[in-house]
Amino acid sequence: xxxxxxxxxxxxxxxxxxxxxxxxxxxxxxxxxxxxxxxxxxxxxxxxxxxxxxxxxxxxxxxxxxxxxxxxxxxxxxxxxxxxxxxxxxxxxxxxxxxxxxxxxxxxxxxxxxxxxxxxxxxxxxxxxxxxxxxxxxxxxxxxxxxxxxxxxxxxxxxxxxxxxxxxxxxxxxxxxxxxxxxxxxxxxxxxxxxxxxxxxxxxxxxxxxxxxxxxxxxxxxxxxxxxxxxxxxxxxxxxxxxxxxxxxxxxxx
Amino acid sequence: xxxxxxxxxxxxxxxxxxxxxxxxxxxxxxxxxxxxxxxxxxxxxxxxxxxxxxxxxxxxxxxxxxxxxxxxxxxxxxxxxxxxxxxxxxxxxxxxxxxxxxxxxxxxxxxxxxxxxxxxxxxxxxxxxxxxxxxxxxxxxxxxxxxxxxxxxxxxxxxxxxxxxxxxxxxxxxxxxxxxxxxxxxxxxxxxxxxxxxxxxxxxxxxxxxxxxxxxxxxxxxxxxxxxxxxxxxxxxxxxxxxxxxxxxxxxxxxxxxxxxxxxxxxxxxxxxxxxxxxxxxxxxxxxxxxxxxxxxxxxxxxxxxxxxxxxxxxxxxxxxxxxxxx
Ligand SMILES: Nc1ncnc2c1ncn2[C@@H]1O[C@H](COP(=O)(O)OP(=O)(O)OP(=O)(O)O)[C@@H](O)[C@H]1O
Ligand SMILES: [Mg+2]
Numbered sequence: 001x002x003x004x005x006x007x008x009x010x011x012x013x014x015x016x017x018x019x020x021x022x023x024x025x026x027x028x029x030x031x032x033x034x035x036x037x038x039x040x041x042x043x044x045x046x047x048x049x050x051x052x053x054x055x056x057x058x059x060x061x062x063x064x065x066x067x068x069x070x071x072x073x074x075x076x077x078x079x080x081x082x083x084x085x086x087x088x089x090x091x092x093x094x095x096x097x098x099x100x101x102x103x104x105x106x107x108x109x110x111x112x113x114x115x116x117x118x119x120x121x122x123x124x125x126x127x128x129x130x131x132x133x134x135x136x137x138x139x140x141x142x143x144x145x146x147x148x149x150x151x152x153x154x155x156x157x158x159x160x161x162x163x164x165x166x167x168x169x170x171x172x173x174x175x176x177x178x179x180x181x182x183x184x185x186x187x188x189x190x191x192x193x194x195x196x197x198x199x200x201x202x203x204x205x206x207x208x209x210x211x212x213x214x215x216x217x218x219x220x221x222x223x224x225x226x227x228x229x230x231x232x233x234x235x236x237x238x239x240x241x242x243x244x245x246x247x248x249x250x251x252x253x254x
Numbered sequence: 255x256x257x258x259x260x261x262x263x264x265x266x267x268x269x270x271x272x273x274x275x276x277x278x279x280x281x282x283x284x285x286x287x288x289x290x291x292x293x294x295x296x297x298x299x300x301x302x303x304x305x306x307x308x309x310x311x312x313x314x315x316x317x318x319x320x321x322x323x324x325x326x327x328x329x330x331x332x333x334x335x336x337x338x339x340x341x342x343x344x345x346x347x348x349x350x351x352x353x354x355x356x357x358x359x360x361x362x363x364x365x366x367x368x369x370x371x372x373x374x375x376x377x378x379x380x381x382x383x384x385x386x387x388x389x390x391x392x393x394x395x396x397x398x399x400x401x402x403x404x405x406x407x408x409x410x411x412x413x414x415x416x417x418x419x420x421x422x423x424x425x426x427x428x429x430x431x432x433x434x435x436x437x438x439x440x441x442x443x444x445x446x447x448x449x450x451x452x453x454x455x456x457x458x459x460x461x462x463x464x465x466x467x468x469x470x471x472x473x474x475x476x477x478x479x480x481x482x483x484x485x486x487x488x489x490x491x492x493x494x495x496x497x498x499x500x501x502x503x504x505x506x507x508x509x510x511x512x513x514x515x516x517x518x519x520x521x522x523x524x525x526x527x528x529x530x531x532x533x534x535x536x537x538x539x540x541x542x543x544x545x546x547x548x549x550x551x552x553x554x555x556x557x558x559x560x561x562x563x564x565x566x567x568x569x570x571x572x573x574x575x576x577x578x579x580x581x
Contacts, residue, residue: 074466077464094449102450110446111447112471114478115445116446117445
């Protein structure tokens, strides 16, 4: 199958710090790829480059055969290149239902209409309720985000992404900061993702990575140091070295 | 904020809106009955209330820093004034001219201000209003310059009600305009557009990640805000039949901001309450001693910022909530 999404020789540096070094990667529909690497390896930066929050110094991003390197982040989202954030970015006074409704309205080109009542389109409300129920958020659908649990906020991040009907989904540590009692709900949400969607998952929890991914890409110092099957990754000396460099995660990999 | 929350249950919203509009109409009626000799002053309150509402749209709903809002108010005032001097006398048409001029000025201001954020944005807004001020001053042949623009003689409203000496027609025209604008804005802030703006205020990057463009949305709000401010300016021009340089001044912009902070931004009611309190107290106190007035403004501002960051409207809604919460 031809690549739905391709990164070619992407590089980025901040001041003198090379955070992304000649990274190339591609995804086909249905892919489940985990991107792992120690803290500061440049994982989030790579997502920012790919989705257009940052401009690369060199290299290209292709989406559906088209070079999108110069497109704005907004334009990329509209094409179906969607991300979630490592640190939740939500509107504290809005409800989950309002977040998802606004997102669906955008997809239909109606998010900035003035002469329309928000939340009064039955079809949209139905779809929003459906997405929220898929993620187990029905009970809190009408509570302000500031009042719901962090784990539920993480699920809402995913709900918003799904409301965009993505073709490529980049999940930046969806379980970060979530108590371990709640990670199964996030994992279940990941397991239910549509099978024609290409997913790149950034995750520190190796158990989750093993269950989710068929392919693992290891980033260290901005560079891809390993690409291959999950079991091979655990045994690979370069991967061990990457993690031993920052021993915070060494125990989890070993 | 209390206005966001009921969105989910918007079915219950419209009676509240009707109550709100009725309260404004009632307050206007009470003003008319209680202060029949001060109708010109009451009309000025309405005119400035439109300016403060327009400022709330930008600051309270979008998080844009501006101290130049009176540029938009002045654009409306001068456009209506100049049109009137040149033979356009229908008051409704003059208000429309004010809205249009304010809207265009708003687009211009948006294009400039959205190039920056935070403090630089604030500085740009001050430069913008100073520039407008200088333009109005220099183009004396059409604006009257520092002497003011005289000779505005509006025809009767709807061809029926002449603008009388006591300012009765102007007052009721103003009150009607305020009710219309308020009803429209109540709708707009709860439209998808209004929701997007609130989102932009809190986190523009999240809005972008939802696939919504931030700049075009804000530009739209600048145009809308300009139209509202411009109508306020046009109302002032029609009611006082003169336009002065003070209508495009840094001072008026800053006062509008003080009014908004006093009343509470991010709520349309807050904008109205702040305007009435500020101008009402100013009217009373500065007649006694202008120095006392400035002191009082300072004290009120400090008190609100420290103890009631959501303004007087916030204090009121909290009080109501507490009262309702009691068994
Ligand atoms: N905007 C920026 N300006 C300067 N340096 C940055 C910027 N963003 C990231 N960095 C640096 O780039 C490096 C990579 O950061 P990045 O957030 O991509 O790492 P990460 O792999 O996502 O780490 P983590 O696992 O902690 O999320 C870090 O050293 C970080 O300090
Ligand atoms: Mg990261």
